[in-house]
Amino acid sequence: MTYRQIVPLPVRRHFRELAAQTSVLRLITGMWEDQGFVPSGDPNNEAGDRRTLWHEYEDNVDWVDPAHVARVLRVYETLLDGLADGVIDAARKFLERQGFDLDSDGRIKPKADSFAAAAARLPRSFGALRDPTMILDSFDRIDRALPTDPAQAIGSAKELVEATAKTVLIELGVPFEDKTAKLPALIDLAQRALLLHPQTQVPGPDGSNAVKRILGGLMSVAMGLGELRNEGWGTGHAPAAPRAGLRPRHAHLAVGAAHTWCQLILDTLADPAAPWRKHATNGLPSGSTT
Incomplete structure (x- = not known):
């Protein structure tokens, strides 16, 4: 590719x-x-x-x-x-x-x-990916839409999270249904694969109650992007009525949320000391809690 x-x-x-x-x-x-x-x-x-x-x-x-x-x-x-x-x-x-x-x-x-410019603002861990095409395409669309088209930026922010989740699962060899998997399931799978799910038990700061609360909140935020798009505020689902009241600040909110989630996922994937690597080395599934 x-x-x-x-x-x-x-x-x-x-x-x-x-x-x-x-x-x-x-x-x-x-x-x-x-x-x-x-x-x-x-x-x-x-x-x-x-x-x-x-x-x-x-x-x-x-x-x-x-x-x-x-x-x-x-x-x-x-x-x-x-x-x-x-x-x-x-x-x-x-x-x-x-x-x-x-x-x-x-x-x-x-x-x-x-x-x-869009690519240059990606996290450095982005360079560790074998195939970043899907993420780059989503990031490119966000950057073009953000100044003038908040609906497109919101739709593309959702696509960025989806592309990041799929890319990580492909990198880790975790199977998923590419055509039918919904965003919440992809987010859940990606966070479990990287031992970032709030239900996963790991040592160190990743397993602390504070980080788990943050991970749970971040998970909800990422899933909220799909809901925002599905309610008609983002492209991809045609609204029943004009998007009255949609402003650039709503697009910046969605894009900022997408960037935060994606950076955490990509940084964890690239981190040589991340807990998921130890589980993978031991032959355990990445999402294992044992």
């Missing part, structure tokens, strides 16, 4: 060519390694030593990981630093067409309304 990548291929090609035209091998190495990257050493089809070396560093970038991409943007900024004004102006216009801004201080940032 195709991944939605934060930095599109035209941007990568642009800076690879720019490096080949304006830099040298020693400086290319410094730019990338200052940001913690190492070359892959794998062969590629680039022409010339500079393009080949640049591509080898690109090989070790996770292009759907916001943390990786932030470091790559710092590489691009270093490459642009000190170049002729005409080259920088051309780069600025090109980046604008691709959904990025190059500000007067030489910083490259995704535009507020671009897909790249």
